[in-house]
Amino acid sequence: MEVNSLHKILKRQINRHLTPDCLEHERFQQFIQAVNESYLNFDRDKELLEHSASLNEREYTDINEKLKEEVSQRRQSVDKLIESIHLIEVPEGEPIADFDTNNLVGLVGFLQRQIEYRKTIEDELRSAKEVAENATQAKSDFLSMMSHEIRTPLNGIVGMTYLMMQEEVPPALTENLKTLQFSIEHLQALINDILDFSKIEAGKVELEEVNFDLKHLVSNIKRAQQAKAQENGNRIRLMIDDDIPDTLIGDSLRIGQVLTNLVSNAIKFTHKGTITIELSLEHRTEEHASIYVSVQDTGIGIAPDKQEAIFTMFTQANSATTRKFGGTGLGLVITKKLLELHGSPIHIESEEGKGATFSFTLNLPISQSMAPLVSTPDAVDNKTLRGLKILLVEDYPVNVKVALKFLTMWGIEVDTAENGLLAVNKCHDNQFDLVLMDLQMPVMDGYTAAQEIRKINGELPIIALTASATFSNKDRAVEVGMVDYVTKPFNPKDLFSKIAKYSQRQISA
Numbered sequence: 001m002e003v004n005s006l007h008k009i010l011k012r013q014i015n016r017h018l019t020p021d022c023l024e025h026e027r028f029q030q031f032i033q034a035v036n037e038s039y040l041n042f043d044r045d046k047e048l049l050e051h052s053a054s055l056n057e058r059e060y061t062d063i064n065e066k067l068k069e070e071v072s073q074r075r076q077s078v079d080k081l082i083e084s085i086h087l088i089e090v091p092e093g094e095p096i097a098d099f100d101t102n103n104l105v106g107l108v109g110f111l112q113r114q115i116e117y118r119k120t121i122e123d124e125l126r127s128a129k130e131v132a133e134n135a136t137q138a139k140s141d142f143l144s145m146m147s148h149e150i151r152t153p154l155n156g157i158v159g160m161t162y163l164m165m166q167e168e169v170p171p172a173l174t175e176n177l178k179t180l181q182f183s184i185e186h187l188q189a190l191i192n193d194i195l196d197f198s199k200i201e202a203g204k205v206e207l208e209e210v211n212f213d214l215k216h217l218v219s220n221i222k223r224a225q226q227a228k229a230q231e232n233g234n235r236i237r238l239m240i241d242d243d244i245p246d247t248l249i250g251d252s253l254r255i256g257q258v259l260t261n262l263v264s265n266a267i268k269f270t271h272k273g274t275i276t277i278e279l280s281l282e283h284r285t286e287e288h289a290s291i292y293v294s295v296q297d298t299g300i301g302i303a304p305d306k307q308e309a310i311f312t313m314f315t316q317a318n319s320a321t322t323r324k325f326g327g328t329g330l331g332l333v334i335t336k337k338l339l340e341l342h343g344s345p346i347h348i349e350s351e352e353g354k355g356a357t358f359s360f361t362l363n364l365p366i367s368q369s370m371a372p373l374v375s376t377p378d379a380v381d382n383k384t385l386r387g388l389k390i391l392l393v394e395d396y397p398v399n400v401k402v403a404l405k406f407l408t409m410w411g412i413e414v415d416t417a418e419n420g421l422l423a424v425n426k427c428h429d430n431q432f433d434l435v436l437m438d439l440q441m442p443v444m445d446g447y448t449a450a451q452e453i454r455k456i457n458g459e460l461p462i463i464a465l466t467a468s469a470t471f472s473n474k475d476r477a478v479e480v481g482m483v484d485y486v487t488k489p490f491n492p493k494d495l496f497s498k499i500a501k502y503s504q505r506q507i508s509a
Contacts, residue, residue, distance in 0.1 A: 420449025
């Protein structure tokens with residue numbers, strides 16, 4: 001047996017305690033081999049155990065480091081949370097009560113109470129929003145009702161005044177009629193201001209994009225305001241830059257409303273003076289033009305400390321101005337808000353007693369096509385409507401009488417119905433070229449009647465002739481199939497042109 005091949009401990013023990021002849025016995029050799037295997041197995045087990053212990057030690061060290069890092073991160077998170085909580089304020093603006101930052105259980109309870117408080121606030125805000133929405137709807141309904149109730153009798157007054165002024169009357173009566181007409185126009189302006197403001201306030205104004213000629217628009221505004229300017233001894237002067245493109249793209253109706261408000265405002269506060277409307281090209285590219293617009297007057301002016309107030313709703317420079325010149329104080333508010341929709345602020349330069357200049361800049365796309373020619377009602381011949389057959393649906397007797405006078409004067413054959421149900425029956429039994437439909441009537445309203453008439457004749461044009469001038473009523477009229485609307489008190493020229501536009505046939509004289 002080779003002693004050197006044995007385990008080192010066993011070899012040392014043999015050399016120390018046994019003689020060489022002992023190793024010659026076979027059974028002793030077997031014993032020595034078994035002991036040697038035990039030593040070797042022990043070494044292997046020890047090595048595995050040490051290796052495992054080393055691995056476990058490294059793993060425990062890594063885990064411990066990770067735990068330390070997580071604890072640090074959690075501590076930082078808690079510190080940030082506590083810092084954020086310190087920033088929370090109660091509705092009155094006072095800081096929240098102190099709490100123990102080392103008591104995490106208490107902190108969780110505090111947060112739970114804060115969450116419940118916030119949920120309560122959200123519920124209250126949601127309820128307040130519902131109340132506000134209901135109030136807004138109630139206001140809209142009230143405006144619609146008031147518009148209808150005021151405009152319905154006003155239509156009769158306007159219509160009869162217009163008809164009387166077409167007749168030969170004594171000079172004294174003519175002056176009385178002019179005074180009546182002025183009062184009516186003033187009342188209409190007040191109503192329109194309130195309704196326009198309501199529409200803008202509700203965010204229901206969307207700007208159109210149509211081709212239009214700004215220079216032509218301004219010329220028309222001058223022509224329309226000329227008579228009123230002359231009543232105050234004023235003249236209107238135009239200064240228009242020839243380099244302004246002929247056709248622009250924008251909302252000509254709203255831009256016209258802005259200019260009309262500014263010009264009429266200038267006329268109101270100027271006596272025996274000059275109102276100057278200026279258009280000048282500031283900048284132009286192939287696709288866009290920036291146009292400076294100003295309305296200057298030589299009137300009473302506005303003190304610097306009053307200039308901001310005139311753009312506040314229901315406000316004028318002072319109460320004496322309101323008593324002397326009238327108005328709702330909404331005109332400039334509406335003007336400012338319409339210009340804001342165009343992305344343009346309005347500027348004012350004025351001194352008391354030295355007139356005022358209102359200015360703004362329009363940034364509009366340039367159209368490559370021509371603006372459509374707008375025909376004026378004055379140019380339309382009565383013969384255009386002669387021979388038409390129209391159904392007038394109206395429940396207010398005075399308005400029936402007024403409308404009949406105009407329609408028959410234009411050579412139109414008219415049938416009448418005092419409610420929507422009668423109108424539906426008449427459309428079933430007769431052929432009409434057009435229907436003029438009131439919206440609010442007994443038995444069956446105009447909306448329902450329009451839907452029923454559409455089932456009978458889907459091509460028959462229906463125009464709403466209504467005292468309900470709010471945007472919601474107009475939108476609903478279009479939804480049920482009406483092609484257009486004329487607001488009471490109606491302008492005869494406006495009614496004439498819309499009948500001519502939508503009638504199914506044109507009969508020559």
